[in-house]
Amino acid sequence: MSIKAGDKIPAATLKIMGSEGPEDITTEAIFSGKTVLLFAVPGAFTPGCSVTHLPGYVVNADKIKAKGVDTIACMAVNDAFVMDAWGKSQNAEELMMLGDGNGDFTKALGLELDGRGFGLGMRSQRFAMLVKDGTITHLNVEPGPGISESSAETMMKLL
Known part of the structure; x- marks a missing residue:
């Protein structure tokens, strides 16, 4: 059963790249007391994710944050090394790149x-x-292939 608007984020531990390698970060640390726009992709370096989805958030990061979002986070079922390399290759310094390596x-x-x-x-x-x-407060899941419901442009309309 999928989570829905109105639900609390479940407790979990993800990975981010720290100065000395992968570090744990809890969902409490990510979401508590903040407004967060989290988007997830099927895989780093995949065509739709690299050509459209992530770049939309990169180019609109300042506009999204100006509308009251504290953190823009990108997540994939990939490890922290891959997420870090992908973020660097996409100039995503303004985004938190989260690895959910085991998919938990x-x-x-x-x-x-x-x-x-x-x-x-x-x-x-x-x-x-x-x-x-x-x-x-809002959850947009793509109904199939494509990037319309979860795009930066669509999510910006909800802010």
């Missing part, structure tokens, strides 16, 4: 994607959510 947070959200047909294993569905102090 994705499973807790109920937003898994079976990518075995593409050789990807279990991944995250493409989605975006607005979270205020740990509570989801």
